[in-house]
Amino acid sequence: MDVPDAARQWIEAAKPDYPCLIDCDHHVADLYNMVNVPQAVWIDEQGRIVRPPENAGSSDGFRSMDRTTKRMTDEQLAERERIKKGYMAAVRDWVANGTASEFAYDPASARQRLQLPDSEIAEAHAHFRLAQHLLRNGNRAEAAAHFADASRLHPASWTIWRQAAEKDATGLASGPEFWARVDALGDRPYYRPIDMKGL
Amino acid sequence: MITVLHEQSEAVSSTARADGAQLWIGSTEFAAATGWSLKPEGFCRGDICVPVPVGREAEFVLGDAVNAAALWRRIGNPVVHDSAGEVWVLGAGAAHRSASLQTLEAPDFALPDLAGELHTLSEHRGKKVLLATWASW
Secondary structure, three states, X not given: OOXXXXXXXXXXXXXXXXXXXXXXXXXXXXXXXXXOOOEEEEEOOOOEEEEEEEEOOOOHHHHHOOOOOOOOOHHHHHHHHHHHHHHXXXXXXXXXXXXXXXXXXXXXXXXXXXXXXXXXXXXXXXXXXXXXHHHHOOOHHHHHHHHHHHHHHOOOOHHHHHHHOOOOOOOOOOOHHHHHHHHOOOOOOXXXXXOOOOO | OEEEEEOOEEEEEOOXXXXXXXXXXXXXXXXXXXXXXXXXXXXXXXXXXXXXOOOOHHHHEEOOEEEHHHHHHHXXXXXXXXXXXXXXXXXXXXXXXXXHHHOOEOOOOEEEOOOOOEEEOHHHOOOOEEEEOOOOO
């Protein structure tokens, strides 16, 4: 969920052998009710959702990083790796075993775990779409107003907030305002814990 | 000229006219863009029809034009526009998105890769798909 110029260097560095698509207007976030990256959806051969949008192997460990050095301790890094590897192992298990995988939800469980949008979330996406359009056409002031509307209506969405936020030289929306917003979560997670044993 | 953004499409409308909170569009153009067409039963898309409120027809239909914004609000869908009334978003409603997700059929979409080539989710039918999001920010 990005704009081409910002995404390009990452895609080119990764040289993926799978399609890497550009979703400037965050259509996928709208369609699937996503709120952060990375989030992933498991979809089977019949085009059915096997696991609804979830945290794709990230963790809140970054919240305790040293904000001046941007360094994480060895323990924090190891824990981050453990969770990421655990998630990917689950994906591979599903690829190999399909519906027999312990990680594949049956339809009732998948439905139960869906997070459904409300009217404020729907309205937020409309404001975001307008804001991106206005920004592309050079209307920064009005775009900013609609980005603000979008975040006000959908405060849980980090994709909306960070796409609209000021970026540093490397393109990250990780300035003081980001950290303040993260800290304001208090005990609430930035990344919802993954519904998998041990993760 | 008025630009109408709906789902994944962006169209410059040749018939649209904005009037404050109202957006009038030629009924044929509106039907082509959104799938909502005006029938004797009201506005219909597929199996669903929304009757035009009795006594308030003039709010919704004027000659060959329909008030897309009024219909959108009546359905409970979000409609937003810029201050000049030149760009309108006819947003998807929460009920529609929720109903779609509850079928567990993964919503399809068409997005470009860096080369500008469009890819759809549905073109991968027959294989498992891990749809993963990321961003540079």
